[in-house]
Amino acid sequence: MKRLGTALLVPALLAAMACSPGSSSSATGTAERSAESPPSILLVTLDTTRADAVGYESKGPETPNLDALAVRGIRFTHAYTTAPQTFPAHASMLTGLYPKDHGVRENGRTLTALSATEPSGREPLAALLAKKGYRTAAFVSGFPLARTFGLAPGFETYDDEFGAGPAERSAAATTDRALAFLASNAPAPGRPLFLWVHYYDPHDPYEPPEPFRSRYAKDPYLGEIAAMDHELGRLLADFETRSAATGWRVIGVGDHGEGRGEHGEAFHGHLLYQGTMRVPLVIAGNTDIPAGMRDEPVSTRRVFDTILGWAGLSSSGTEASLVAPRPEIVLGEAMMPFLDYGWQPQAMAVESRIKVIRSGVTEVYDLAADPHELTNLVERSEPKREVRAALSDYLAKIPASPTASDSALSDEDKKRLASLGYVAGGDAPAALAPDAPNPKDRTDLFRDLDLGSARFVREDYAGAIAPLERVAAKDPNNATARLRLGVAWSILGQEAKAAKQFAAARRLRPDSLDLRAYEGLHLLRFGHEAQAAPLLASVLASDPGRLAALEGLAAIREHEGNAPEAARLLEQVIEKKSAPGPELARLGGLRMAVGDTPGALDAFERARSLEGDRFAHDLEMGVCYLSARRFAEARDALDRAIRRLPAKHPDLPMALFKRAEVAVLLREPESAGHIRRAWERADATTRPLLERDTLLSRPNGS
Numbered sequence: 001m002k003r004l005g006t007a008l009l010v011p012a013l014l015a016a017m018a019c020s021p022g023s024s025s026s027a028t029g030t031a032e033r034s035a036e037s038p039p040s041i042l043l044v045t046l047d048t049t050r051a052d053a054v055g056y057e058s059k060g061p062e063t064p065n066l067d068a069l070a071v072r073g074i075r076f077t078h079a080y081t082t083a084p085q086t087f088p089a090h091a092s093m094l095t096g097l098y099p100k101d102h103g104v105r106e107n108g109r110t111l112t113a114l115s116a117t118e119p120s121g122r123e124p125l126a127a128l129l130a131k132k133g134y135r136t137a138a139f140v141s142g143f144p145l146a147r148t149f150g151l152a153p154g155f156e157t158y159d160d161e162f163g164a165g166p167a168e169r170s171a172a173a174t175t176d177r178a179l180a181f182l183a184s185n186a187p188a189p190g191r192p193l194f195l196w197v198h199y200y201d202p203h204d205p206y207e208p209p210e211p212f213r214s215r216y217a218k219d220p221y222l223g224e225i226a227a228m229d230h231e232l233g234r235l236l237a238d239f240e241t242r243s244a245a246t247g248w249r250v251i252g253v254g255d256h257g258e259g260r261g262e263h264g265e266a267f268h269g270h271l272l273y274q275g276t277m278r279v280p281l282v283i284a285g286n287t288d289i290p291a292g293m294r295d296e297p298v299s300t301r302r303v304f305d306t307i308l309g310w311a312g313l314s315s316s317g318t319e320a321s322l323v324a325p326r327p328e329i330v331l332g333e334a335m336m337p338f339l340d341y342g343w344q345p346q347a348m349a350v351e352s353r354i355k356v357i358r359s360g361v362t363e364v365y366d367l368a369a370d371p372h373e374l375t376n377l378v379e380r381s382e383p384k385r386e387v388r389a390a391l392s393d394y395l396a397k398i399p400a401s402p403t404a405s406d407s408a409l410s411d412e413d414k415k416r417l418a419s420l421g422y423v424a425g426g427d428a429p430a431a432l433a434p435d436a437p438n439p440k441d442r443t444d445l446f447r448d449l450d451l452g453s454a455r456f457v458r459e460d461y462a463g464a465i466a467p468l469e470r471v472a473a474k475d476p477n478n479a480t481a482r483l484r485l486g487v488a489w490s491i492l493g494q495e496a497k498a499a500k501q502f503a504a505a506r507r508l509r510p511d512s513l514d515l516r517a518y519e520g521l522h523l524l525r526f527g528h529e530a531q532a533a534p535l536l537a538s539v540l541a542s543d544p545g546r547l548a549a550l551e552g553l554a555a556i557r558e559h560e561g562n563a564p565e566a567a568r569l570l571e572q573v574i575e576k577k578s579a580p581g582p583e584l585a586r587l588g589g590l591r592m593a594v595g596d597t598p599g600a601l602d603a604f605e606r607a608r609s610l611e612g613d614r615f616a617h618d619l620e621m622g623v624c625y626l627s628a629r630r631f632a633e634a635r636d637a638l639d640r641a642i643r644r645l646p647a648k649h650p651d652l653p654m655a656l657f658k659r660a661e662v663a664v665l666l667r668e669p670e671s672a673g674h675i676r677r678a679w680e681r682a683d684a685t686t687r688p689l690l691e692r693d694t695l696l697s698r699p700n701g702s
Helices: 006-018 027-036 064-072 086-095 125-131 171-184 220-242 300-310 336-341 385-396 411-419 443-457 461-474 479-491 495-508 513-525 529-542 547-560 563-576 581-593 597-614 618-627 631-644 652-665 671-680 686-692
Strands: 040-046 074-076 135-139 157-159 193-199 248-254 281-285 292-294 330-334 346-351 354-358 362-366
Touching (some): 040 220, 064 281, 086 125, 171 220, 220 248, 330 385, 336 443, 336 479, 346 385, 354 385, 479 495, 495 513, 513 529, 547 563, 581 597, 581 618, 597 618, 618 631, 652 686, 671 686
Parallel strands (some): 135 193
Antiparallel strands (some): 346 354, 354 362
16 A cells, blocks of 8 residues: 655645545635535444454454455554543544543543533534534444433434343444445435444454354454454445445544553553554545555544535534644543542543653653553653643543433443443542552452452342452552442441441542442441431432432331322432333322322323233222222222232232222122122221221121
8 A cells, every 4th residue: 555655644635535526626616516515424433443453454353344445545554542432432533522522531421412502612423414414324333322321413313222131233233224224315416424333343252253253263352353344344335335426435443442461451441552542544435535544643533523524514623634734642541440440540642653641650652663562761751842731731621520410320221331341430539649549550450340340230249249359458449449349248238348348438538429329228228217318318419310319218208108208209210210110109109198099090000001910009009099989990900909919918808898899889790799708808907997888788697
C-alpha cells in the first residue's frame, strides 16, 4: 500500500471527506454537489479489537474483508480510542467529544441528551444527519450499548434486541438483522442512509463459531475477530450494492482493544497502554478517497467530524476530518479504577511518536522505538509543555459522583452487564485520597476484582467473598470491596461480619449513597427498622428513584401500619419494575386496608394479569368485588381461591363464608350447599360473622 507523502496528508483527506461521487475538483463545485447528493454512510464499530489483531497489520489474524477495505481506502496506523470501554468510546464517536465533555466515564452510565443549547454545542450524530435528510438506523450487538444508556436519539431504527436471556448477539445475527433492514430500506437519491452496525464478538469468553473455532484453536480471540470479519464482508457487499445510486462511504473502527496479558491486564478498562487504546481505523468510498496510509495520531472521536463532513454539514467550528489542519494532541482516559476503587485517575496524551500517561506518576514512551511501552523515559525526556498542559486540563475535570439516572440501573440491567464482565459502578469517591494506589501497580488485584464484582452482581454472594476478601487484605482502603463484602455477608446471614465491613466502608466513604442504601437494607434484614428507616429515607431524598431503597422503606412503613405512605412508595416501585406482580398485590392489600375498594381492585386485577396462575390473592380480590357489588366477579374469584387453598389453610373458612354470601346474593340454586360448607368449616373468626348474618342461617343439623 502506498504511503501518502507528508505534504499530501491533510489535503488528500479533506478532499476525500468533502467530495461526493462525481463532484468536481473545485472547492465550490464540491460543496454544491455534496449539499445536493450526500452519500450513504456505513459506520462499523469493531468491539474489543486491537490494532495489531487485524490482517493488514499482523501475520497471524485473517481479516480479508477489512484488509480489502484498507487497500481501497485509507488506514490509520495510530488511531486511539478515547476510553477502553464500550459505551464511553462509542459516545465519543457519536458526539465528537472526549468523555470529560460528554460525561460518560465507564459502562453502565447514562449519556445525557445533548442539544445545541448544551454547553458543548453538540447534538448527537444521528440527530444531525436526520435533519440533513438521512434515514438513520443502528444495529448493536452488546447490552452496554442498549438504548437505555442514551445513544438511540436521532435513530429512526435502533435495534438492540438481544433476546430474553443473552446480553449480546453474534456478528452473524446482527448482520442478518442489518441486511433484512437494507432489503426494504435501500438508499435512494435524495434520501441517503446512515447505518451504524456494531459487532461485539471479540469479548471474553472467546468462543468463535466454526470453522473459526477449529482454525484458531490456539488463539480463539483471533478466531472471533476472523468470524467478525466474515460477517463484515457480507455487510459491505450488500451495502455497497444497494448504495450505488447515492454513492457510499464506510468507516471501520475499533472501539477499544484488549490487554491480552500485556502490562498485567488480561482484558480492558483498567489501563491506558497500546493494547487497549490503539485500534484499527479504515475509511473508504466508491470514489474520491485515495488509497494510502496515515501514521500521525488520530482520535476516534473524529469519526463524528468525518461523517458530518461527508454529509456536507459543519461540526460547530471543528474541522470535518479525522486529522485536524494542524497536528493535535490526542487524549484518552481510563477512569473505571478511580470511580470503582478510589485509585488514581488516568489520562494519556499522544503527540507525534511520544505518548505520556499521567496516573499520579508520569510515564513517557517513544512509540516508534518502543511500541510495547517497556521503557519509561520520564527521567530522560520531559514531556512538552503543551502536552503537560493538555493532561493537566483533562485531569482537572475529575469525574463527579454519578447522577440519579446512573445509579438507578435496575437489578436486571446490572446482571446483564455483569454477564458480559462489566459491573456497573456505584458513586465515585468524594475526593482523591493522597495515598490512592496507581492502577498500574495493582495489576495483581485485577482478576479478583473482576471475579468478585461479577459474582456479586450475579448474586453469587458466597462465591464473591473469597476474591473480595483477598482484595480487601491487599488494598484495605478499597471501599467498593468493603461494601460488597458487607452486602454479601449480610445476605448470607452473618450480621456481625457484615457490620464490620459496613463500618470500614463508612470510614472510607462517609457520604456514599450506595453505602447508606445497602446498610439500610442490612439493618432492615436483621429487624432494626428504626435504624434502617432514616438511612433509606436519606437515600431517597438524594436519589428518589433508587429502587431497593423504595422497596425497603415501603416494607418499613407497611410494618408500621402507615398504609398510605407504604402505598405511595409501592406505586413508585411498580413504575420502575417491568413485571411488578407481587408489588401490585401488596398495593391492593394496602388499599383494602384504607377502604379504597376501587384502587384495591385495580391493583389486584393488574397483578393477576401479570402473574396468571401464580396469582395468590383471589380471596382478597373476591372480597373487594363483593364490596363493590360485582357479585359474578366475586363468585369467580372466590371459587379460584377455594380451589387453590388446602383443606387446612387458615384462609379457607373466610373464603367459604364470603362464597356463601355471594351465592345467596346471586340466588344460586346451590346456595344452601355453600352455606352448609361455611358453617362446617367455620373458625373463631367466621363463626361470629355467620351467627350475625341473617342471610346465612345455620342449616338444620349443623
